[in-house]
Amino acid sequence: MSKLGKEVLIGIIPAVLAFLLYMGVNLLPVLLVGVVGFSLYFVSRNRTGGVGVTASSGRKSRSGRTPSYLTFEDIGGQERAKGELKEALDFLIHYEDIQKFGIRPLKGILLTGPPGTGKTLMAKAAAHYTNSVFVSAAGSEFVEMYVGVGASRIRDLFKEAQSRAAKENKQSAIIFIDEIDVIGGKREGGQQREYDQTLNQLLTEMDGIHTTDTPRILIIAATNRKEMLDSALLRPGRFDRHIQVDLPDKKGRLHVLQIHAKNKPIDDEVSLDRVAAESFGFSGAQLESVMNEAAIYAMRDGDSRIRQPHFSQAIDKVMMGEKTDREATMEERRRVALHELGHAIVAEEVKPRSVSMVSLSPRGQALGYVRHNPQQDQYLYTKSEIEHQIMIALGGSVAEEMFYGGRSTGSRNDFEQALNLVGTMVDSGLTGLGIVDRRMVTKEELMKANADIMGGLIDRTRELLERFRTVFEMSLDILIREEVLNGDQFRALMQSIKDKEKTSA
Known part of the structure; x- marks a missing residue:
């Protein structure tokens, strides 16, 4: 509803109520019906709006600031995974070219790997790479005690993606579902669960995606537990590509550290290569925490720049926790x-x-x-x-x-x-x-x-x-x-x- 429509409605309603009261009409039933109707409208708005939605765009905002979008260059340590994902996204971008070879664009991409490796960041970068509307949701948002609520939210998610793409004149939309194992777990025989209805609806929606239609819809999902997913989700025609997003190697860790060091005063004698070597087995999220903790240690010591000992302390902090004040005998x-x-x-x-x-x-x-x-x-x-x-x-x-x-x-x-x-x-x-x-x-x-x-x-x-x-x-x-x-x-x-x-x- 437009702002003008709301103002007109706010002006009319008191006038109508005053007229009915003047005519001697009992307003109690009218008020009860109005309260119930407003409550239902408010709840429905919350349900459809509860799914987190963001759109990526390359344009600058009116204030002159650059919008907060993410590119693949901003993600370090995942060169192989980014290469695989870009190839899959190129099918979405160069639709006319792939038609010459009879290639069907992908419907779904599954990102798997340990926590903190950048799966969500890669999905956001994919939206910018393809100039698509980006609609995101977490698996937990579809889990409710009421039967059918999860399935209805799945339908709303796909409708939201299509309507936003049409409204913003985009050729494609990316739907990202994080922690998909919450709703996509293996179905067991016996009693029907709410999770099963939600999964069935997701499978139905994915089958209903026609890659020749505009806007074209691509599903990207992320999970840490691929082995728990139902086989119906993993088959070709639904999640066509399974991309493993692993912990970064030393070269990847160095890239991640360099990205997060851009806004920090690093001392000239600091060797980020040594920090990358000492942080074997760290995820991208842990490496970001190392940079942040090193800056905190430098501030505590009153230094104007972050030095090598601060990074050593930060690695210990991320790996084992902060120093404690325990008094042992x-x-x-x-x-x-x-x-x-x-x-x-x-x-x-x-x-x-x-x-x-x-x-x-x-x-x-x-x-x-x-x-x-x-x-x-x-x-x-x-x-x-x-x-x-x-x-x-x-x-x-x-x-x-x-x-x-x-x-x-x-x-x-x-x-x-x-x-x-x-x-x-x-x-x-x-x-x-x-x-x-x-x-x-x-x-x-x-x-x-x-x-x-x-x-x-x-x-x-x-x-x-x-x-x-x-x-x-x-x-x-x-x-x-x-x-x-x-x-x-x-x-x-x-x-x-x-x-x-x-x-x-």
């Missing part, structure tokens, strides 16, 4: 120090020059931690390399056993990590069980294989740490007093023990 500090030294000694022995720092400062849930020097990105591991990782994880508990005769609850996370690595060995055929499917192996066989692997590696770890018992004694006082043991200091202590062994031999 001296005995607890001694046990934690021995525990972390156990990790560090094994790490330095199996991966020389890998230890950057041993810290006794509580951070997050950890009472202490070992910071490692950046290593090259690695995605394939041999049996011996996985065994070395397990030994590093076991080093803390073995050190406690050496000096206290038993373990503490501080080894719980280490054991979880070690058991996960053993599971990787089993699934990769790197154990005595051979090449097996874990689901086809009995629990007893798995427990025996696990016990054999862990028992053998615990013995190897204990034998290694016993060689460097003197390093524990020499490092313990420094670590408790200073709370930090530099990697170079630590290596010097280990080297002195090795030199003594050579001399005595």
Whole structure:
């Protein structure tokens, strides 16, 4: 309704009510009907407007400011995924060219991958790339306790995309559904669920998309759990392309850091390449947080520029949490120090020059931690390399056993990590069980294989740490007093023990 129409209506209604009151008409039923009608209208407006809708446009606003759209150049670390997505979007843009080859434009693109890798950003960039209307919704917006509400919202979403494209004179519209696994999960037999009706409606709408019609509709969906989606969604003709959006490699991480460093005062001596190396396994969202936390640390220290130590602190913060004010007893500090030294000694022995720092400062849930020097990105591991990782994880508990005769609850996370690595060995055929499917192996066989692997590696770890018992004694006082043991200091202590062994031999 236009603004003029609203003003006329506001002026007429009081006049009509006054006339009816003058004529002696009972206004109570009229008012009740009016209230009910207004309530229904308001609720329907909220339901259709509850789906988040934004449109991308290349034009500047009247105020002269550039609108907040996103391009593929603004997304770092996903060159392969962006290339795949651009190729799929080109089918939407160059419609006349692909008709010569009889190619059917895609109806749906599914973006899968870990959280924080940029799936939503890529969908927004796709709208700008194709000059399309962008309509977005989250899977949770279609879930209601009332039967049929989710299905009706799906219909409204498609109608909204078509009407906005026609109104803005666009040739295409992109509908983005985030966390589609909420409504697109596998359907089970038996009782009909509200989720099933919503999914059925989505399938019906996707089947009703005619790629020859204008405006052309493209569905882009994102999920972290592709394995949970119903097979009817994944078949060709619905989601035709499945694009994996993985965690960025070192080159990708450097690109992400450079993008987020544009508006920050970075010191000239800072090496973003080193930050990218130290942040192995970080997602794009975590890298953005690293840049933000580094700026916060610089502001706390009163520096005008962000320096390298600020980035090191920020990586620790994102990885393990903020420093805490826990006051541990001296005995607890001694046990934690021995525990972390156990990790560090094994790490330095199996991966020389890998230890950057041993810290006794509580951070997050950890009472202490070992910071490692950046290593090259690695995605394939041999049996011996996985065994070395397990030994590093076991080093803390073995050190406690050496000096206290038993373990503490501080080894719980280490054991979880070690058991996960053993599971990787089993699934990769790197154990005595051979090449097996874990689901086809009995629990007893798995427990025996696990016990054999862990028992053998615990013995190897204990034998290694016993060689460097003197390093524990020499490092313990420094670590408790200073709370930090530099990697170079630590290596010097280990080297002195090795030199003594050579001399005595």
